[in-house]
Amino acid sequence: MSKSSESVNNRIHVKGLVQGVGFRPFIYRLAIRFGLLGWVENRNDGVFIKVEGSQETINDFIDAIRNEAPQASNVVSIDTQNITLENFTEFSIIKSENTSDDVTDVSPDICVCNECIDDLKTQDHRIDYPFINCTNCGPRFTIIKDLPYDRGMTTMAPFIMCEQCNSEYTEILDRRFHAQPVACNTCGPIYSLHQNGSKTEDFQEVVKECASLLDDGKLVAMKGMGGYHLACNAVDEEAVKKLRIAKNRDGKPFAIMARNLNSLKTYVAINIEEENHLTSWQRPIVLLKDLKKLAPSVSVGFESTGAMLPYMPFHFLLFEKMKTDVIVLTSGNISDEPIIIDNKKAIDELGSFCDAVLTYNRDIHNRTDDSASFVTNNKGRLIRRSRGFTPTPTRLNQNVDGIFAAGAELVNCFCVGKGQQAILSQHIGDLKNLETLEFYSESAERFKHLFRVKPELAVYDMHPDYLSTKYAKSLNIPGVAVQHHHAHIASCMAEHQLDEKVIGIALDGVGYGDDGKIWGGEFFVCDLADYDRVTYFDYAKMPGGDKATKHPWRMALSYLHKVYGKSVRDYLELDFLKDVPEFEINLILDMLEKNINTPLTSSTGRLFDAMSALLNICTKASFHAEAPMRLEAECLADLDDHFEYDIQESICLDAMFEEVVMSLNKGIDRRILATKFHNTIINIIFAFAKKMRAERGLDKVVLSGGSFQNRYILERTENLLIENGFKVYSHLETPANDGSLSLGQLVIAAKKRELGQI
């Protein structure tokens, strides 16, 4: 047999996240390495390759695709077909035809890779160059203005590549082939440090000064990848306190960044799965058990601290010069406004209370916050989805094309539908703030343009006053309103590509209900099209409406009033009311008795608020969900008891409140009571699931809503259900809170459209 007859031709289809991540040059280099001939092409449904050579070599080539794929790619499948020989004479990259509207892939931002870190010390034109990047790493989403993803369409456009960068950019075998933000000390963006009205641009000076300011306990505003950060030494209590006062942030923990994994281990406990998340190319903040070695004002009494590892070249260069191993790195914004991206605004506003402002002269086009996650039951769960994750699409099994989903009011993200993909926006924030609302509408316009989505259908929350709802209605296209908790369950179903009847349990703070009441403890049987509210937590009065969220003691009093009626006045000696002025107590009791401004709620968040206050753990909240978080922190690890409850048309917890009051009077440890309370909620979920399995033959349980960011609840609920034969679906890549509500809205609207209901 001649050699050519041993050659075969394989057509290879690689599916997954393979676009915008340097996949084609990667394939090209592999083909050259293995001496294979053929071509590679990007198409909408993946990367197509044809290679000719011996089958053995092609098999090795395919193994290498799996094992050596660029870090930001995600190879889901590789299908191979043997086809007729075409006798290729070279290996080439075929220019993709898809400049059409079908192109949707925009890569998220990728942390600087190890090769680039090495290059910082070895490449003459990039010695300590803080914007180093390559095909496998660097900014993407934050700098892109339009497609196709070319330098001219990014905020790198004003920087003209020097000859050396250009030769790397055009050399197909170079690590920087077609790396759009490629730059060096000669031609790229530069940092500058602004201090007392003067400006330093010499980079060695800048980084040295920045390091010594932080070592010395000063506050520095630093321009990051998706916006400004505020930084200070995280072991210097005075510095952290100063930052807390400057940020006007009383009770909410700060995130930290450590030099490396090893030094981080001094401050927090890290298991292997947490380590995987910390070191992933997305570099999210991961909530980790605090070892109490940081300045106390970092985590303000909480058991966990959010930590991350360096992800920009600058971070690495800074730690090289700094003595301290760990800094606070919190978003640079004023109160609830979006994270600042504008240099002038940063210098004016952040500079007014920081000792220095570190900036650079490349614009951030798309603002992103640091993403945040935690690990429970060995699985990572995103709680804020932004840098590193946006705009990676969620792949679905249904057609969501042309749908715009507006999302919720708080921790908003919107979502656009493109074919069978849902593209969730970055974390936007709380829309009540004017600046955030502007960020929302600007980003919505950009997404529609960037992903070539022409919305034909808008979907929004039923709440008539949500600003997201108002925005969606202003689009003047057909629209559909969706119930909040139905959307929660649907969002989790979307993540797991479920399209069937399930047991859906949505526990959260607030959502507008069908009956005009405030829902939030909802036990459904539902599918994507519709839901049946089987039961819910008994309605309780919220004295003062929304104001009750800031004053958990009001909810505790409300529950006591529900249980004891007028004789609640016999229980006012409880500890949690000691610091509340008598006239305020009387005012609230008056409101409760006369039903003045006391909207009814089945909210799980308010129920947790009530218990947290009643146990005198948190009676006043300085930030969202503080009382439930502090209550969770009191839980004991090994106590299985729970309180009595009664599931009827609604779930009555009166007996629990009576027992807690009696126990408090007997002086029983509040940690025992907090634990029993959590166990009660878990037990209710379990009892409900068993009932639905018996009555309706269902065994898939979908858990969603912000209360499932309570790790004690999530971990034990999942385990209990799985041990008892249920299939459990919880949020992993999308947040359980309102941050993924728009994803649920999107798939509900798509389902209703498919069924011809709209």
Ligand code: ZN
């Ligand atoms: Zn790199």
Ligand code: ZN
């Ligand atoms: Zn250059």
Ligand code: FE
């Ligand atoms: Fe919600």
